[in-house]
Amino acid sequence: xxxxxxxxxxxxxxxxxxxxxxxxxxxxxxxxxxxxxxxxxxxxxxxxxxxxxxxxxxxxxxxxxxxxxxxxxxxxxxxxxxxxxxxxxxxxxxxxxxxxxxxxxxxxxxxxxxxxxxxxxxxxxxxxxxxxxxxxxxxxxxxxxxxxxxxxxxxxxxxxxxxxxxxxxxxxxxxxxxxxxxxxxxxxxxxxxxxxxxxxxxxxxxxxxxxxxxxxxxxxxxxxxxxxxxxxxxxxxxxxxxxxxxxxxxxxxxxxxxxxxxxxxxxxxxxxxxxxxxxxxxxxxxxxxxxxxxxxxxxxxxxxxxxxxxxxxxxxxxxxxxxxxxxxxxxxxxxxxxxxxxxxxxxxxxxxxxxxxxxxxxxxxxxxxxxxxxxxxxxxxxxxxxxxxxxxxxxxxxxxxxxxxxxxxxxxxxxxxxxxxxxxxxxxxxxxxxxxxxxxxxxxxxxxxxxxxxxxxxxxxxxxxxxxxxxxxxxxxxxxxxxxxxxxxxxxxxxxxxxxxxxxxxxxxxxxxxxxxxxxxxxxxxxxxxxxxxxxxxxxxxxxxxxxxxxxxxxxxxxxxxx
Numbered sequence: 001x002x003x004x005x006x007x008x009x010x011x012x013x014x015x016x017x018x019x020x021x022x023x024x025x026x027x028x029x030x031x032x033x034x035x036x037x038x039x040x041x042x043x044x045x046x047x048x049x050x051x052x053x054x055x056x057x058x059x060x061x062x063x064x065x066x067x068x069x070x071x072x073x074x075x076x077x078x079x080x081x082x083x084x085x086x087x088x089x090x091x092x093x094x095x096x097x098x099x100x101x102x103x104x105x106x107x108x109x110x111x112x113x114x115x116x117x118x119x120x121x122x123x124x125x126x127x128x129x130x131x132x133x134x135x136x137x138x139x140x141x142x143x144x145x146x147x148x149x150x151x152x153x154x155x156x157x158x159x160x161x162x163x164x165x166x167x168x169x170x171x172x173x174x175x176x177x178x179x180x181x182x183x184x185x186x187x188x189x190x191x192x193x194x195x196x197x198x199x200x201x202x203x204x205x206x207x208x209x210x211x212x213x214x215x216x217x218x219x220x221x222x223x224x225x226x227x228x229x230x231x232x233x234x235x236x237x238x239x240x241x242x243x244x245x246x247x248x249x250x251x252x253x254x255x256x257x258x259x260x261x262x263x264x265x266x267x268x269x270x271x272x273x274x275x276x277x278x279x280x281x282x283x284x285x286x287x288x289x290x291x292x293x294x295x296x297x298x299x300x301x302x303x304x305x306x307x308x309x310x311x312x313x314x315x316x317x318x319x320x321x322x323x324x325x326x327x328x329x330x331x332x333x334x335x336x337x338x339x340x341x342x343x344x345x346x347x348x349x350x351x352x353x354x355x356x357x358x359x360x361x362x363x364x365x366x367x368x369x370x371x372x373x374x375x376x377x378x379x380x381x382x383x384x385x386x387x388x389x390x391x392x393x394x395x396x397x398x399x400x401x402x403x404x405x406x407x408x409x410x411x412x413x414x415x416x417x418x419x420x421x422x423x424x425x426x427x428x429x430x431x432x433x434x435x436x437x438x439x440x441x442x443x444x445x446x447x448x449x450x451x452x453x454x455x456x457x458x459x460x461x462x463x464x465x466x467x468x469x470x471x472x473x474x475x476x477x478x479x480x481x482x483x484x485x486x487x488x489x490x491x492x493x494x495x496x497x498x499x500x501x502x503x504x505x506x507x508x509x510x511x512x513x514x515x516x517x518x519x520x521x522x523x524x525x526x527x528x529x530x531x532x533x534x535x536x537x538x539x540x541x542x543x544x545x546x547x548x549x550x551x552x553x554x555x556x557x558x559x560x561x562x563x
Contacts, residue, residue, distance in 0.1 A: 039146035044468030074121035154465035162425040164391035166363035187241035227327035228272035236271035246330035354381040390419035510540035533561035
């Protein structure tokens, strides 16, 4: 009896084991799966997700191998993600094992390259089963619906390229100076001092400035000196007489030449020019100059200095012959402003006679207009007239980039970079071109060589958005007021800052208002959604079709805003 019972149990167990191994795998139920996120969401330029499967007990037969392929179906098209294989307990292989008795949980990573048609889509799991020599497929199971594509609004096309600065100065100050030298203890001006080359140049500059419309005499200054030998009181009177005589001479010259507009004639005098004395000695080859300099440092009283230096005997004789005569003079300095062309004159000339403008004038004129076509014409003229100035090529490339002519822009940026190797502006701009072309490693390399360039933060922000690192993107943008910056803040759920950023954009466009509508959806503000969608569609009618399919607005009635 006992032996029969054991045999019966053994046969029963064998029957159960055979049944578990030989029966076909049942259909997977949708309830077995959950997807995070659902709907799917664009991150960078990818659509990643994780599908978690919870297989119940007594389901996954022991001799079955299942290959699961995530498949995204959209617009009559299918895209597949990497397949994953799982196996029953009796299968010899290296795939993860799912227990027949206990079931199990396993994760299936999903990743697709995003295209806009994926916004309206369904994510399925396809199942291919192998059991021994049998192969069959099970019905596909839907596990997620749609893709939120807000992150795909990031674009390098709206980043402002780095411009090369001009060195334009509307008012350039020129200074002309001439010295009148005096004999020892004399204040009278000698005739030979009035026809030196410097004096002739000074007088001609004053006459020319007086006659020219674009020149203005700002000031004439006279500084008179006496050498620091002899009594201080005598030197004080001597220096003042030299000043008075030089003022009288200069006044008569101005009157003779009918120069009445000369700003102000100022004058001052120095009784003992110890500062000039020290400078001349320092630069001289006098044998005992260090001793002389030490006396100047040791004694601050002028009389004591004079006494100690005179006590040097032959050294003082050398000073009297080579140094002191150079400290007996009046210096006349004329400060003349050269006034450049007005903005209106520059804008007129650049269209009719750009060849009359300097490189600095051309580069500056390019900043006076927001008309990109005109700016492109200006910088094109600059490259023709000054082909070796990298700034002209870089700024030409900037206008081509704004116009969407990326091939021409790349050529111009490359030319600029070749003319100024290592200069950060064209390097940053070449990085933008690489981003446009989807070459992110190259873009990152260029950006790494463009540290300190204006707008680099915005370029890096877009780079990080494209890499799916939204937190780094938000940090890179800082306080930049742009659509891309606001997008990074929306994606990191910093909605208050995103709203402030969008409100601070100087020239809002259709994308600005669309992002504001997205912000309204994420903060449950229906009025904000509709008012901003209406404005976005008004500026770009194509956004009506996008909004109608956009899952950001799935819970709202936006039909009135799209018509």
